[in-house]
Amino acid sequence: MKLSGGVEAALHCCVVLTAATGPVPAARLAQLHGVSATYLAKQLQALSRADLVQSVQGKSGGYVLTRPPEDITVLDVVEAVEGTQSTFVCTEIRQRGPLASPPEACTAPCAIARTMAVADRAWRAALREVSIADLGRLVGGDYDTDVLGKVGDWLVSAEP
């Protein structure tokens, strides 16, 4: 039950894209975060497939947010990278063994699956409450200096 490490990188990328004025290449994001460029590209592709970011090809291309950061929730990013399937997959143990329940009595999920689903929904609801814009404000409040502004400056200044 460990969340994929790519989620963290994807969230950082989305926050950084908030401070960008134009498309940012994946290699630039990787350099800024000090992570593997090729692996980060994989996560950004996932974000692209989920229509959270748009890829711009060509010489001065890169990734841009498709929506205002207020309209992108943390849940959107997590589900884009991890997938939308529930954390708990019921294997229908109740239909196995000598005292198996007949399949026609198992139309509804069992009590265990229901309980896990409730918890899963609570987790997702908490992630839906926070937007990327919120994250940007929060990291700004963590330090006295304007971190996001610095990032924006670095993105335009750092040339290959």
Added chain:
Amino acid sequence: MKLSGGVEAALHCCVVLTAATGPVPAARLAQLHGVSATYLAKQLQALSRADLVQSVQGKSGGYVLTRPPEDITVLDVVEAVEGTQSTFVCTEIRQRGPLASPPEACTAPCAIARTMAVADRAWRAALREVSIADLGRLVGGDYDTDVLGKVGDWLVSAEP
């Protein structure tokens, strides 16, 4: 982000142990659920390490719940099998790259880690709300017949 399959088996075992009058061997539980006996033993060992069940050795030994089922929450079982660590592990990306925050400014978790921690706590809180006794009542309500009673009868009648 997939929950280990052993959690489902462990929860079923705990519910079944509610209906037992004496120690139940792991092999019996596996036979009842139609799963691999040796693998189920692994999960039961985890429950034993967490002091949720007690192992009784010897000829007519097995596993017994250490507490009344009202005092065992689903979260207890999940944490026993999956571990207590949070689903999100922050790798401190902010401390890497050219614009790295200095370590002395990173005493508190970053905004992303805090957000994920809130969601993690919401998930655990939902699991803490349901006890094994609740699960027993729920599965009883799912079907007209007294499933738990049948299980109890089978446990005492089925001889190797």
Added chain:
DNA sequence: GATCCAATACTCGGATAGTAACTGTCCGAGTGGGAAAGG
């Protein structure tokens, strides 16, 4: 000087190896029960 065109350098995208975690399995250590022998 403006326009058109082609070469180019840079971008993303999916297909490809390596590694860690989960799944499934095995055999040894330990213990209570039961049979047998003795009083």
Added chain:
DNA sequence: CCTTTCCCACTCGGACAGTTACTATCCGAGTATTGGATC
């Protein structure tokens, strides 16, 4: 018939392979830039 002793069958517990999913990587497809040639 009761007690003691010993053996044994059955239990759990940790150590051992197989498989899946995650991590990390590579090279090919495509496009805006950019420089030059032309009008």
